[in-house]
Amino acid sequence: MMDASKRKRMVFAVSALLTILLQLIGLLQLSNVIRLRLPIHPVVPILAVFLPVVTLFLALVPVACQRGFAERRFVYPVVVAGNIVFTGHVLGRLCGRFVRSNGTKCYEARWQHWFEHKSCKIGKIERALQCCGFSTPYDRAFPFAENDASESDLCVQEYGFADACAGKWAAKTEMVAKSCMFVFFMVLLASFVCLFRWIRAYKTKKQLSGLDAGSEDDEPYVDDTREPDESSKMMPALTAAVEQATPSDDPPSYSVVARP
Template identity: 30%
Template sequence: MAMTRRQVVTGFSVLYLLGLTILAAYALRSSHLYSLPIPDVVSACVVALPPLAGVALETVISLNEKLAAKGQLQTSRVFQVTVGFFLVFEAVLATLAGTHISPPGSLTCALGETWQDLFKRKEVERIKRIQDTFSCCGFNSPRDMAFPFPDATHGSDACVVRYEREGACFEPWRDEERKVAIMLLVVPVAVFVWKVAIVLAPSSQSSWLSSHIRLPSDSSHQGSATRRRTLPALGYRDEEGQGEEDSLYKAVTDLNNDSRLATHVESNRARSNGVLNDAARWRDNDE
């Protein structure tokens, strides 16, 4: 059985939104795993955005189709409120994600505060996970708040001595934050693009247009053709009722004749004026 256009669009939308959800879930996992200074609530909202948008728009489409089948008014107001809500929601999430991308200087403070907080609370597992993932030691330098923490038996260079690492964690950690933020930014933008595509290119069985401006169906075309056949034929007739079918052509011909006559009269008058002017000049010369 051949699939309808609506089924194809629905299947593509499900796969598209599922891919965006997986991308957002991966970003949430990375943000939490590497203790990035990105609020978990922002990442969680980005994860929830694709399925929520899909369910909401599909519900509005189904409701519109049911009401249209019953000959009732479509729920255009519900559609406008739904689209407006998700537009604001997507803009807020995209803005919050964009603050963790650039400029790079603004990322230093948040990363430094997060690392310092982890160091003060002796978060061994979280700092060790960051250092092991990016093969680094400390924040700004290999001896800056690195694990193992300095104590009576360990100096500030304990990480360098034990793991033989010379690089600091700031640069790779910041790059990871920007990568996660880009993924969180892509998701709401991609959802917005999908929503616009659904609105501007609806399936053959659903339409976002109002019933007053919807294109006529085949049955309406047939009805229009029937009505046109029943209309009496109209022909051009002159004002005097002579019954001439080519009265329009006659009217144009008359206008052309009048134009040529006016041109001829004007040229004769100009010629006459020129003769009179010459006679006047001759008379003045004779005097």
Template identity: 30%
Template structure:
């Protein structure tokens, strides 16, 4: 019951944590589209999908590894058993490697939108100029209203309302009485959104490390032990697992089905085998003893 509660707590906490990271990435995606930030939509979309993808990938890899683990009542007599068709460690390592490459690419692209600061102006200028040339009043207005500013590098630089026969270059300043340009505020928003994307990546990586390093509730209850068969020069060892299920089996089937009964039988068989092997190695001594018995 305690293991079930612990597993449920870990699963619930992980789900809520990944949902929170997804919401943060979704907010970054919303800001990118609303303020026409020069951040590729594919980058924000992939970042928003990262928490769910990481959760499903890591959980699926662990489940598949558990399914491929050797199964047995007490893991008895598996010396000559063939290896599983697919290594458990390879499954988990492949999943972690895939996520690491995915996160490295996203984190690197997000980092280029944070630093260097001066290098961001070129993309911002190109985006604003494209909006101005296409007369996209809605998007330019959204940026100017969000930061209470006019124009890009100056209050008269490609500002809305656009200059025409009835409006001069200072139409935005005259209409809205604004004295700030939009470059600083818009650039700061781009860095903030990129920081959110990078925070999502780092948050997922931290979660993965915790999940991988945290003992699994499904295996933490097992107490692995080893037994060495007497009289065996190769000192073969067998593994067994002693848990609460053994007590239940002993109550139902008696001592013969318990770990201790199995151990006793193995030791008896090994002792008998040693005696037979010893007799085979010294046949002359055995023959003399038989003749003396006849006399």
């Protein structure tokens, strides 16, 4: 049977390992957002990096700081509930934007904006994803044509990539969004576990306090004002008789009588 201290250390180690794993996922997605210029705000993967740390802190506070937790035990569920609401809001916004809606127009609008401003970001995306153009390898591809035409075969000739970037770019964006959603879902699940543990501990404490109060009420009542019975009345007389019958170890006393 595993003792409590060893079980506690194992829980700490597993929690820290999961937190580090979720942080690595968030850092990887942040790198993809910056490197591939994905249509996802960098705040989303940044939250995926920091929220697991916040949740780990909330999970370890009741164990590591028991005295402070007992003094502020009603502040703890408010903080955990706030973490649940915030994480659920971010998760819902992310699901509504990248799962339910069609992001093709968003991708094309961003690509068109870069093409109109002759941005080299298109070239960085093409080299990172090994593709050319948006819809086709010749559609608004980098390097741009000298006559500002939307069709250019310079990318295919220079890099030799035969795939268009629209599908790869959308797939990469969806992968980053789903990875961040996985992190947020795990944070949400851990926060619910923390809240459930607090509720269970609070109910257990109330039950124990109720049992203590009940045990004090169940103690038998002793009436000290009742009259003594016949046996208790005879006890002083018997005690005196025994003391008179018991020989004393003290030397006999002599009385001195003065002669006239």
